Amino acid sequence: MVFIKDAKKEFLDQIINKRVLVFVHLDVDALCSWKILQHLLHCEHILYSVIPINSKQALEDAYNQHKQVANNIILINCGATLDLVEILQPPEETIFYLIDSLRPLEVRNVYNGIQIKIIVLQNELGIEQKLVPEYEDIFDEEEENDEENEEEEDGDENLDEEEPERNRSKRKRFDPEYLEKMHAKREWESKRSKILFEYYKYTYHRCSSSLVLFDLAWKSAKDNNDLLWWSIIGLTEQLINCKIDRDIYTRYVVELNSHVLRHNHRPAVNALGTSNTNPAPDDVSINCLKISHLDDLNMVLLRHWSILESIYHSIDLACLFKMWTNKGKKKLNEFLADLGLPLNECKQKFAYMDSSFKNDFKMLVASENIKEKYRYDENFIYLSTFIASFGYTNKLTAFDMAYAVEALMENVDGEKNLSDKFIEALNCLNRENLKALECGIETAKNHLKKIYQQIQNFIDMNQIVASGPFLQVFLEEGSNENPFFSQIFTSKKLARFALQSYLALTKGKKVRNMPLIVCIPLNESNTLIAGVPPYRATNNTENCFGLAFDEAAEKTKSRVNFSYFDTSIIEINNEDKSKFLDALVAVMQ
DSSP: OOBOSOHIIIIIGGGTTSOEEEEEESSHHHHHHHHHHHHHHHHTTOOEEEEEEOSHHHHHHHHHHHTTSOSEEEEESSSTTSOHHHHHOOOTTOEEEEEOOEESOOHHHHTOTTTEEEOOOGGGHHHHHHHSOOHHHHOOHHHHHHHHHHHHHHHHHHHOOSSOHHHHHHHHHTOHHHHHHHHHHHHHHHHHHHHHHHHHSOBEEOSOHHHHHHHHHHHTTOOOHHHHHHHHHHHHHHHHTTSSOHHHHHHHHHHHHHHHHHHTOOOOBOTTSOBSSOOOHHHHOTTSOEEEEEEEESOTTGGGSBHHHHHHHOHHHHHHHTTTSHHHHHHHHHHHHHTTOOHHHHHSBGGGSOHHHHHHHHHHHTOHHHHHHHTOOHHHHEEEEEEEEOTTSOOEEHHHHHHHHHHHHTOOSSOOOHHHHHHHHHHHHSTTOHHHHHHHHHHHHHHHHHHHHHHHHHHHTTOOEEETTEEEEEOOTTOTTHHHHTSHHHHHHHHHHHHHHHHHHOOOSGGGGOOEEEEEEOSSSEEEEEEEOOOOSSOOOOBOHHHHHHHHHHHHTOOEEOOSSSTTEEEEEGGGHHHHHHHHHHHHO
């Protein structure tokens, strides 16, 4: 296997004094990873070129256009699930370094020890190796050798013109050794098919790439608070987009908290109010970045919104109160009354609320009588996260940052190309650029409002329906919002919100274990289809739609474009959509 065991020696030291070409997928984790990697490249004075991409075709086109730049290629959150050597046809001297959280890895990448190097979190190396099938189970070297020998024998036999070809093949068919070999070959191929089916059955995510690169920076003695903050944001984005479950997220938060304590330790203060040691200048500067752990309320953008708006647009709370119904809105008003919060206070920005209400809000929400009456627990209402402060600005949680950066990347207002969005999102990650950050937060609010309104439309018009083994919902053709909802992560957010809202309003037990697909018209010719797994409070990250889409497309010969690295999102020709969905029902029965 080609998993790198020592990232510093086998990766960072190998590219010193060489130029590298970096491909970065347009997602929050990849951008945070690039910021960390960029810092490491600057420290080692390594020349680089960076190219943002968002699809398989974009990767192939960009590589063919820039492959002369460097022989060392770094791919962040793109390419690990593709057979890179087969698709890109690189020269023999080219080496690819893969840093990707998406799984399953392409087995040909894992066992290509010459041109492919895969970088994972070092303390999870053993787990990653166990997830991949054994080499002997999927590659048959003896078969390849036998085929070569047979070709040589055939060449020798062709020289003997006296023996007819029919007699030779007949004698071969009744040869016991040959028959036994063919039987063993069929058994091995059957076993191989089952192993590969189980391996590729689900798409899922492992440790965030930003955490992998922060671990490298730490072990290279080049880490700092900024790098730590970016790795926290990258991990947070994974939870927001349900790439990892809550338990795994919490485990990584505990690991990161040890680094937070290490980087944000302040000298002890004695009884006179002075430090026992001489603090460094950064310790007293108001502009330095300070990070601390926080058990925060599970309410989206609360510090930048009102309590009412935050509850309306937080998926878990909106489903708890069933905010799309009049009864649900009355229940929310009753909830706020039980907390003792005046409605006019809840309608204004949380930052401007009366301090007595604002300071008690977190404690009131977690009180036992409120939790018992509205049937939720502390794990539901609290999220473990980190909060950062710098300068005189408001404090920002990692969730605020992740929402802001992703909103800028998926914004369709204006005529910005991929590179413009990439640069704008990177500016948002720079804490000195407050204007970009404020723009990102306002854009995130608008995006969440659009998603909530679309869910309201789905429910009012009963558009979410069961279709055999899964739920499906269609957006109307010609809607002005379709370009927005067709963005990669927005389409998944819409699908998850639609699924949870439907389950909150439906009493049937059968639908509890159903996944959901959302169909979004792109233009007159094509439709985007995104699938999400069944909703489970603990683990809902494994997605089976990638393999199901592939089988349905193959059975119906539909014109399907698997253009994204996440195979649970596809584009299909409108003429083939009906027969494709019928086949998908049969495949998933």
